[in-house]
Amino acid sequence: MNLEEHVQAYADHLGRPIIVFDADFNVIAFSIHGEDVDHARLAIILSHRGSSRARESIREYRVAQSDGPVRIPPLEGGRTRIVAPVRHDGHLVGYISSTIPDDLPDGDVVEDEAIRESRAQIGVILAAMALGAREDEDRTRRLVAALLEGDGDQSIRAADEMLTDRLISPAPHYTVISLSPPPRADVNTATLRLALDRALAAIPAYPTLKAVGTVLDAEAVLLVPYEIDSDRLSALLDLPAFTDLRAGVGGAHATLADAHRSRREARIAARGADIDPSRGRMVHWDDLGLDRVLLQLPVEKLTPSDLPAPVQRLLAAQSGPDLAETLEAYLDHGCDAQRTAQELHIHRSTLYYRLDRVKAIADVDLADGVMRRELHTALRVATLAGLR
Structure with missing residues (x-):
């Protein structure tokens, strides 16, 4: 029997639908059942993962440490659930969850030998699936590392293998x-x-x-x-x-x-x-x-003394940070005074006053294109280096 057949047999024996999760609460399989649709169950199936609240309750009621099914009270207007741990060779590999009427006596949810054996068989399959997933994950890591970190030949071989085995689409x-x-x-x-x-x-x-x-x-x-x-x-x-x-x-x-x-x-x-x-x-x-x-430079190692002298003088001034911001905005806008004033929400006369202060402190000519390039680049470097 495959996993789906084991899951359906388990559900038929219980007389109620079940959902099988792996140890990380991903939906692995679910049974077919003819009763009215359980909207919470449907939401879990469609999302392929148990809700965070459901996962918290499974941990809270220590299902992983139990030998058999655990009764979990309704959550947020939902229904009472029975959750059983699934193990293989003593290792937790998943959970089986089902809903029951709130008034169902505890004696009616005790597992018999057939259900325990069916749960053990599901555990064998989940363990094999987990092993296969780990092997696939290891192979993927090896190929991606070879592709991205190897030399030319390694990258080519890894790319060919990934495309041939359809790990990634052409x-x-x-x-x-x-x-x-x-x-x-x-x-x-x-x-x-x-x-x-x-x-x-x-x-x-x-x-x-x-x-x-x-x-x-x-x-x-x-x-x-x-x-x-x-x-x-x-x-x-x-x-x-x-x-x-x-x-x-x-x-x-x-x-x-x-x-x-x-x-x-x-x-x-x-x-x-x-x-x-x-x-x-x-x-x-x-x-x-x-x-x-x-960003390819070791900017974290730079100090103020590594910056051009005009920028050093500007940043060292008491009003330097504000003036540097004004200057950078002016250079960002191609030295267009009107656009710069609008961007900074100041009057153009205020902008001209600040630029005059920049010229005086840094001792620069802002009409010089080479100087503008040097200032613009140096201010950007100072930002990336955390110097302003």
Whole structure:
């Protein structure tokens, strides 16, 4: 008998529908039953995962430590549930959940020998599935690492194997997304793995195209054969579990063997999100502009003395931070005084006064194009280096 047959036999013996979860509360199988639709059960099946409240109650009632089924009271207007642990060789591999009438006596939910044996058989199948999933995960990690971190020949061989075995869909181009925490954040591998799973399920712009991903060190890496849906990726980062993560999106590259280039770009973009919070928590390589170069510098090692002398003088002045902001806005707007004043919500006479102060303190000529380029670049470097 396969898993579905064991599950249906178990449900038929109980006389009520069941849902089978793995140890991580993912829906693995469910029985068919002719009774009225249980909307809570249907919602779980459609979402492929137990609700957070249901998972908390299973932990609260210590189902994992029980030898048999545990009765769990109704949650938020739902129905009473019976949840039994599923084990193989003493190791927890899943749960079997069913609903019962609230007034059903405890004696009517005790397992007989046939049900216990059926639960054990389901445990054997779940253990085999978990082993296969771990082997698949290990293989995926090996191939993605070889593709993104190996030399030219390794990358080509890994790309060929991934395409031949349909681990990823063939496509005109491939993009890498890097999900990672800032260096100071305490984010564990389990959170990265959860973010990876959610991203693979939530962000595809073309669901028929298969993406692949894995966790490499402290980074969740997604390799996708389609254009990134930025709104979906932003929504993922907004989930409470992922508030410490940043996303860097690399450029699109024409062959899978060149995906390592996109990974490099994605990591630089993620660094941009880390160093300059004004960019937001998701940064695209294509939007970096000059920062493509600047973010590859060891900016964290720079000191004020590394900046050009005019910028040093400006930042050292008492009103330096405000004047630097005004100057940067002026340069950002192509030295257009009217647009700059509108952006800063000040009168043009105020802007001209501030620019005169900049000229006097920094000892510069803002009509000099070379000087404007030097000031603009140096102010950006100072921002990325945390010097202003």
